[in-house]
Amino acid sequence: MDADAAPSTPGKWKMEKPHHHYRHRLFLLHRLQNLPKLAFWTFFAFALFLAVFLLSPSPRSHFSSGSVRRSLGVSAAPWGGPAWEKRVRSSASARGVSSGKSVLVTGAAGFVGMHVAAALKRRGDGVLGLDNFNAYYDPALKRARRALLDRAGVFVVEGDINDAALLRKLFDVVPFTHVVHLAAQAGVRHALADPGSYIHSNVAGLVAVLEAAKAADPQPAVVWASSSSVYGLNSKVPFSEADRTDRPASLYAATKKAGEEIAHVYNHIYGLSITGLRFFTVYGPWGRPDMAYFFFTRDILRGKPVSIFECPDHATVARDFTYIDDIVRGCVAAVDHAGKSTGSGGKKHGSAPFRIYNLGNTSPVSVSDLVSILEQLLKVKAVKKLVKMPRNGDVQFTHANITLAQKELRYRPTTGLQSGLKKFVRWYLDYYSSSLSKHGSKGRTTN
């Protein structure tokens, strides 16, 4: 017996007795007598295995959970074929004498994804988008963002980041230099309702993307979206990258924190260059309808009450709201400063950059001030309800220290909340009213 395999509590196993070849012969005899039975059970086990194999999902959906996909309303679009590959290649090809970057943007039909993809394309990079168009919020808004990218020359492939075969195919067709990974299950409070979707997208999905990047030749550099929410219950302000992030207040935050640790592993083992960006409450035109500034605007216009959270001691709840154009500049700078991955064939050949930056605005504004600005811009008085902050994963306060991003990325936010919201409101009125006139009273929904 292997000494290491022995139990630590003596007397639980009986030591083997001698004369074991005599017992072995008896055992063989017994087996021979039972041969018909044995054949039956072998056949039965094989049939069972075959049935399970045939009924199980194909390897294409290896990482995906069918129920999660269905609950999110994700539809798998067909992909592949010479015409599709041609479109993928052409979208991902850098134009003229640009830096020659070829970037895969995941979550390209999302808020930040659309803006980043458009900005990279504008300056001449090749850009391919990927998005699963799930129904977490109005997919029509995502399709409108896709139409905008389409006009800009960016093809958005419809597919899930958990589809390992699709990712492999994309890397086979295009030697991407960079991946900007923005696909995620966002929203702090929704994690109470659908925890599985956060694990599916932010943990399993991130691993699927890093697996594809690690296996690609050449390996791309990866820039991805973490979140200010990783600071959780940290009370030291402003939040610096070196501060504690081991006390998340929501499952969303926990999955983003897990993502940072997972990213470290892929950098350490496979030599992937990885930059994590901690976004602070990003807002602006083409934003997300699940965010407070967005649905406050809708509710104020409809005369519906808006709930303003406050802490039990009446302390204000505040956010370091950051305008989308500032975030886009931060993302593009992160791409340009990413440095190279060093691995090939799944092996690391030297150390590669591993970085984390805060991208915030550095001036927190209370939620009640946010509502006042909206009232003034919309010229409508809000019906305000002060509500004790529910225990839903929200934290009281966020405030970014951006010294590191300033130094290394030359990141300098320039838009204050008042002027940023002005641009958002202009877009909102235009987007929803033009839709109203096009589609009659049904209009666009902002769910």
Ligand SMILES: O=C(O)[C@H]1O[C@H](OP(=O)(O)OP(=O)(O)OC[C@H]2O[C@@H](n3ccc(=O)[nH]c3=O)[C@H](O)[C@@H]2O)[C@H](O)[C@@H](O)[C@@H]1O
């Ligand atoms: O910074 C981030 O990393 C996160 O920013 C936002 O999360 P959050 O800051 O909670 O943004 P909102 O959901 O728009 O909430 C903004 C503020 O309004 C408050 N709020 C929200 C809803 C409500 O009904 N009333 C209310 O006062 C929240 O407590 C929060 O202080 C995004 O939703 C996350 O996806 C993102 O990762």
